Structure formats: C-alpha cells, structure tokens
Amino acid sequence: MxxxxxxxxxxxxxxxxxxxxxxxxxxxxxxxxxxxxxxxxxxxxxxxxxxxxxxxxxxxxxxxxxxxxxxxxxxxxxxxxxxxxxxxxxxxxxxxxxxxxxxxxxxxxxxxxxxxxxxxxxxxxxxxxxxxxxxxxxxxxxxxxxxxxxxxxxxxxxxxxxxxxxxxxxSQQHFKDAISYVQSGKLGKIASAKTWMYRGGSVALPVVPNTPVPAGVDYTMWLGPARKRPFNKNRFHYEFRWFWDYAGGLMTDWGVHLIDMVLLGMKAEVPLSVMATGGKFVFPGDARETPDLQTTLYDFGNFQMSWEHNMATGVGLYNMQHGIAFIGENGTLLLNRGGWEVRPEDKKLEPVAWQKSVDNGxxxxxxxxxxxxxxxxxxxxxxxxEAGARVAINSHMGNIAVRTGQKIYWDKIKNRFNNTAANQLVKPVYQNGWKLPAF
Structure with a gap:
C-alpha cells in the first residue's frame, strides 16, 4: 500500500x-x-x-x-x-x-x-x-x-x-443530524430515552432432532470455542443468533444498533444499574433460547433508558416497528433507519417534520x-x-439482567457487577482446546 x-x-x-x-x-x-x-x-x-x-x-x-x-x-x-x-x-x-x-x-x-x-x-x-x-x-x-x-x-x-x-x-447523515439536534439542547433536559424493536412476522422455530453434519461443512471448526454438541440445523447459519452459546438474541442483534444512538446522543458509557424482565412468552414451545419478549431498564444516573423487543408484533412504540425516542422536557425526537422528526411538548419548540433517510449507510x-x-x-x-465495545457491553448487561432475574449494579472501579451470578456470565469458558485471549 x-x-x-x-x-x-x-x-x-x-x-x-x-x-x-x-x-x-x-x-x-x-x-x-x-x-x-x-x-x-x-x-x-x-x-x-x-x-x-x-x-x-x-x-x-x-x-x-x-x-x-x-x-x-x-x-x-x-x-x-x-x-x-x-x-x-x-x-x-x-x-x-x-x-x-x-x-x-x-x-x-x-x-x-x-x-x-x-x-x-x-x-x-x-x-x-x-x-x-x-x-x-x-x-x-x-x-x-x-x-x-x-x-x-x-x-x-x-x-x-x-x-x-x-x-x-x-455513517448515515440523518442519524448524524438527529444526534446533533439531541445535543443542541433544544429538547431541554432529557430524562428518558427509549429503544425498541418489534419484529413482526416472526414464527416459531420448530424443535427438530439432531442430524448428521451436512456434506461440505466443517462443524468442528464452526463450533470453535463453543461447547461441543451434536449438529442441529436450528443452531446453524442464520438461526444461531437465538442461542446463548453463539449470540444474544434480539438484544445484541438489533439492540446494539439502537442503543448505540442513545449512548452517542447522551454521551453515556455504562449504566449504574440494569434490571430486566423477559422470556419465552410469544413462542413458549419453540427451539429458541433467547427471549422473544423482553423489557430492560438502564439507570445512567442522569437519565434512564429502556429497551423493548417483541418477536411477533410489528407495530411498536410511536407506531414505529423499531426506533429510538429521546424524551425531553420540550419535546420528543423520534429516530429510526427511515428518518427522524421532533414532536413538541405544549408548543415549547418548533416541530421538525419527518427528515427522510437518503443515503446508503x-x-x-x-x-x-x-x-x-x-x-x-x-x-x-x-x-x-471502543465504541463497538461500549454498546456491546450495554447490550450484554441487558441479557445478563434478564438471565439472572435480578437488578444488577456495575462497579466502574472493578469493572464487574456486585452480583456473583451476573459475574459468572461476564467471561465465557472456551471449549475444545481453544484459549480465551487475554491482554
């Protein structure tokens, strides 16, 4: 080069x-x-x-x-x-x-x-x-x-x-413009932010038996550091994201995109505490492990943020399938991949009509x-x-809260939770001879 x-x-x-x-x-x-x-x-x-x-x-x-x-x-x-x-x-x-x-x-x-x-x-x-x-x-x-x-x-x-x-x-201009508006102070004090993904159209993932490894697939290499288990098509290719060994469900699949905008707009890093509820409510008998319905609440000290996801319903908050809401004393800014707008509170500021996305992120x-x-x-x-790590950590915190069923508190000095059960989910155990990197 x-x-x-x-x-x-x-x-x-x-x-x-x-x-x-x-x-x-x-x-x-x-x-x-x-x-x-x-x-x-x-x-x-x-x-x-x-x-x-x-x-x-x-x-x-x-x-x-x-x-x-x-x-x-x-x-x-x-x-x-x-x-x-x-x-x-x-x-x-x-x-x-x-x-x-x-x-x-x-x-x-x-x-x-x-x-x-x-x-x-x-x-x-x-x-x-x-x-x-x-x-x-x-x-x-x-x-x-x-x-x-x-x-x-x-x-x-x-x-x-x-x-x-x-x-x-x-990288998209309308996200940059929306975040600039959030940081302009026009919304007034922002005490609450919401993020959500309502994944309408999902169907149950049927439980299927294990099968021989498909021809041409190096399944041992695919598993890598994850625990050894028989091949099952539900855990392979796209569907892997619904199993804890390999991913974190909608919380990490979509949550990182949307929560990232809140962290960016509010100049936030990690919360003081996280609490969550969720589980297999929509498809209780299907093969997925990760929650199909989940609500998580983050306390950052000067504001709180919520995350919601629903695997079956397509109409989410503010009649938007997915999105971010910055709720200020003067109005609310709504933002998603399609664009952004501002809805005033009691005429405290000028409305901003829908600003449509026009570029390829x-x-x-x-x-x-x-x-x-x-x-x-x-x-x-x-x-x-560093930015990718910050939002991934926040998303994993939401999953740890729902998996432990407890309100968990983050110690910024020790860089760990105050909770033994939560800390057991911070660091994975690598299997099959692979070694967890350490620097």
Missing part, C-alpha cells in the same frame, strides 16, 4: 464511488475503474464468513476502487462455492480459498480482514488478525461477552490496528473504513472498536 492512494482518491469521480454512491454506477464501469488502479495501490481484502453480512460487507467494500478480494474463508463448502461464483461475475481475480481462518491470516496479500462469522468467533479471529498485522472490519455485536469486548479493545490498541465495527448507522461505513486504512487517522473512524 503506498501514499499514491491519497492522490488517487482526490479524483472527483472516484471519490463519488468511495463515498458510497457505487450502487448507482454500472458494474462494468466500476470494473474499468478498478483496472486503472496500480497494483501497488491495491488493498487486499480477506473475508471470513461469507454467507450473510460478511458477503454484504465485502460487496460494499469492493465498490471502493482500490479494493480487491484476495481471500475467502468459510467452514461451509456450499457457501464458498456460491460466493466464488458470485465473485467471478464482478472480478477476474480468483481469491485464495480457506476453511481455517488462521491460514487466511498468514496470506501476505491480505491487508484487511472482514469478520462475518457468528458472534462467538469474533474475539478469537479479531485478536489473531491484530497479531497478524491486519486491519479489521468486524460485524456487530463486537463479541459475545463483556470480557471478550475488553480483550478486543486491548488487542487493537496493543497492535495499533485500524478496527471498524459494523454499526453502519453511524453500509456503503458509507465501509468507505470510511478503507479511507482510514489508507490515512491511518483512527480518529476519523465512524465506529472504532
């Missing part, structure tokens, strides 16, 4: 692509632009986990002219073959193929690693990638436990790596990451590892 990239990006047309407008540019034009980039200026991308968001992140990142996919890794040969075919349609370059991420990290052509695996793998892969000298784009939530997020921050700092977390709402986010990879100016990252 050379400094020529900084000159290259100044070209107006190419800067438009890098800014996230690539979706409006024909793929053949994009391919032609990429051909004009010197090999010395190429940024090699290796992606680990390519079925869902890993593929979405890669597709977005490839819209930046200097990038090229040089390596792909997945434990499922079926997914690998599908993505290799997809890549062949947009690039003649044939990437190296791996089923073990550690071998991908040894590839010297890989400058940047995308982590698109299930949550329970994020910490190991990210810390190993740091040690290998790679920069990292890690999907959210940053990790599957509070302890792991702490180690990931330490690893990024220790190895001085660029790490962006995939909370792409931070993911494209802007991956472009921001690549620009910082080139400049090495970490302060320009829209979601650095």
């Amino acid at each position: 050379s400094t020529n990239r900084r000159v290259f990006i100044k070209n107006a047309g190419l800067a438009a692509i890098a800014a996230g407008i690539g979706t409006a540019i024909p793929m053949e034009l994009l391919a032609a632009v990429k051909k004009s980039v010197s090999p010395n200026d190429k940024i090699g991308i290796g992606v680990i986990g390519v079925k869902g968001m890993g593929w979405a992140d890669l597709s977005s990142m490839l819209k930046v002219p200097e990038t090229q996919c040089v390596a792909v890794c997945d434990i499922d040969q079926n997914i690998l073959q599908q993505r290799l075919a997809d890549l062949s349609k947009i690039s003649p370059l044939k990437p190296a193929v791996y089923t073990d991420y550690r071998k991908l990290l040894q590839n010297k052509d890989v400058d940047v690693v995308i982590i698109g695996t299930p949550d329970h793998w994020h910490c190991l892969i990210m810390t190993d990638a740091c040690a290998a000298g790679k920069d990292i784009y890690c999907e959210k939530p940053l990790a599957n436990s509070i302890y792991e997020t702490e180690q990931m921050v330490k690893a990024a700092q220790h190895y001085n790596r660029i790490v962006q977390v995939g909370q792409w709402q931070r 993911l494209n802007l986010h991956t472009s921001n990451f690549i620009n910082v990879v080139k400049s090495r100016e970490k302060e320009a990252l829209h979601c650095p590892v």
Whole structure:
C-alpha cells in the first residue's frame, strides 16, 4: 500500500464511488475503474464468513476502487462455492480459498480482514488478525461477552490496528443530524430515552432432532470455542443468533444498533444499574433460547433508558416497528433507519417534520473504513472498536439482567457487577482446546 492512494482518491469521480454512491454506477464501469488502479495501490481484502453480512460487507467494500478480494474463508463448502461464483461475475481475480481462518491470516496479500462469522468467533479471529498485522472490519455485536469486548479493545490498541465495527448507522447523515439536534439542547433536559424493536412476522422455530453434519461443512471448526454438541440445523447459519452459546438474541442483534444512538446522543458509557424482565412468552414451545419478549431498564444516573423487543408484533412504540425516542422536557425526537422528526411538548419548540433517510449507510461505513486504512487517522473512524465495545457491553448487561432475574449494579472501579451470578456470565469458558485471549 503506498501514499499514491491519497492522490488517487482526490479524483472527483472516484471519490463519488468511495463515498458510497457505487450502487448507482454500472458494474462494468466500476470494473474499468478498478483496472486503472496500480497494483501497488491495491488493498487486499480477506473475508471470513461469507454467507450473510460478511458477503454484504465485502460487496460494499469492493465498490471502493482500490479494493480487491484476495481471500475467502468459510467452514461451509456450499457457501464458498456460491460466493466464488458470485465473485467471478464482478472480478477476474480468483481469491485464495480457506476453511481455517488462521491460514487466511498468514496470506501476505491480505491487508484487511472482514469478520462475518457468528458472534462467538469474533474475539478469537479479531485478536489473531491484530497479531497478524491486519486491519479489521468486524460485524456487530463486537463479541459475545463483556470480557471478550475488553480483550478486543486491548488487542487493537496493543497492535495499533485500524478496527471498524459494523454499526453502519453511524455513517448515515440523518442519524448524524438527529444526534446533533439531541445535543443542541433544544429538547431541554432529557430524562428518558427509549429503544425498541418489534419484529413482526416472526414464527416459531420448530424443535427438530439432531442430524448428521451436512456434506461440505466443517462443524468442528464452526463450533470453535463453543461447547461441543451434536449438529442441529436450528443452531446453524442464520438461526444461531437465538442461542446463548453463539449470540444474544434480539438484544445484541438489533439492540446494539439502537442503543448505540442513545449512548452517542447522551454521551453515556455504562449504566449504574440494569434490571430486566423477559422470556419465552410469544413462542413458549419453540427451539429458541433467547427471549422473544423482553423489557430492560438502564439507570445512567442522569437519565434512564429502556429497551423493548417483541418477536411477533410489528407495530411498536410511536407506531414505529423499531426506533429510538429521546424524551425531553420540550419535546420528543423520534429516530429510526427511515428518518427522524421532533414532536413538541405544549408548543415549547418548533416541530421538525419527518427528515427522510437518503443515503446508503453500509456503503458509507465501509468507505470510511478503507479511507482510514489508507490515512491511518483512527480518529476519523465512524465506529472504532471502543465504541463497538461500549454498546456491546450495554447490550450484554441487558441479557445478563434478564438471565439472572435480578437488578444488577456495575462497579466502574472493578469493572464487574456486585452480583456473583451476573459475574459468572461476564467471561465465557472456551471449549475444545481453544484459549480465551487475554491482554
């Protein structure tokens, strides 16, 4: 990677692509632009986990002219073959193929690693990638436990790596505008904030028997540090997010996106206490472990925040499926991925009509990451590892509160709870010979 990239990006047309407008540019034009980039200026991308968001992140990142996919890794040969075919349609370059991420990290052509695996793998892969000298784009939530997020921050700092977390709402202009309004003081004192996701359309996940491992799947590698258990399709691919061994349900799947905006707007870090209620109310007999209905209340000392989710109902608070509400003495600001507005309280301020979202957050986010990879100016990252860790910790706190059934208090000095049962859920136990990173 050379400094020529900084000159290259100044070209107006190419800067438009890098800014996230690539979706409006024909793929053949994009391919032609990429051909004009010197090999010395190429940024090699290796992606680990390519079925869902890993593929979405890669597709977005490839819209930046200097990038090229040089390596792909997945434990499922079926997914690998599908993505290799997809890549062949947009690039003649044939990437190296791996089923073990550690071998991908040894590839010297890989400058940047995308982590698109299930949550329970994020910490190991990210810390190993740091040690290998790679920069990292890690999907959210940053990790599957509070302890792991702490180690990931330490690893990024220790190895001085660029790490962006995939909370792409931070890159969208309407979110930035809404947060600026919150911080302007126009709402007056904000004593309450609400976040919610009402996931209408969900259906029960039927209990199914264990089966042999599907052909082409390295299931032992998929489990990694999680406890060993027979293969069950309910725990594999997308559905993994409903099982504690691998993820944290809607609290960490959607909660990190929405709670992140409250922490950003209120300049908050961690709460003094958390209490929660929830469980299997909507689909009591289905296979999921994580709550399908949950309400969590956070006390930050100068304001409180609530999180609600419902797996079956699609009409949430303020008639919005998902959203954030900053409730001030002068009015309420409502915000979601579609836009934002302000509803006055007794005509104490001017209303703000719905400000519609007009940009592509993911494209802007991956472009921001690549620009910082080139400049090495970490302060320009829209979601650095520290921000990703902060909201992941808050989301895990909500899950720990509901799992213990107790109001839990956080000790900022000891960086742990005042509760033995809660502390047992802070640090995972790695299985199958894998070692929990520690810095």
